[in-house]
Amino acid sequence: GAVVSQHPSWVICKSGTSVKIECRSLDFQATTMFWYRQFPKQSLMLMATSNEGSKATYEQGVEKDKFLINHASLTLSTLTVTSAHPEDSSFYICSASSGEQTYNEQFFGPGTRLTVL
């Protein structure tokens, strides 16, 4: 149980284009979803937290107009990188929490590797 999928697994795009990444909880309802970014040899950096049906809470330094997050249902959240630039190239990982466990364990998706040319 507690499977989270991400699509696509990897994407290469031209600078200036927008890219949408989907995160789905397959066998549970995710009250909260998290979006992380990880650069090579660095730790996970939380970008934003989203609860179903409400606006995402962005971490300091993360541009909400550039990284659009939509959490329209209890099983789907999307991250859209708008007007992508080479510096946005990174490994983007989502995680989901059902809130049922006392410690709110986060279940991670497999990640999406974005390369912006």
Added chain:
Amino acid sequence: GQNIDQPTEMTATEGAIVQINCTYQTSGFNGLFWYQQHAGEAPTFLSYNVLDGLEEKGRFSSFLSRSKGYSYLLLKELQMKDSASYLCAVMDSNYQLIWGAGTKLIIKP
């Protein structure tokens, strides 16, 4: 500020035992997690500690001392597949995970 410290890299021999330490300073504490992350993959959950003491799960054990702000992950009978990064993360008073930079564990035959 909030801070998680763990060694950057460790090397161990197949079949041996290795201990990865993690010290933390956070605003509040609602538990400490250890995750394993293979290169190019997402983290996978290993353990959760919220009370002091040792939690054993197969070849992996995790220890917590809240008074010292300290935890360790103990890996026994090391296998080559254990080569990965091990991430320590603390859940703060807002139930937000604060991540360490990870410890890259290299296993040699």
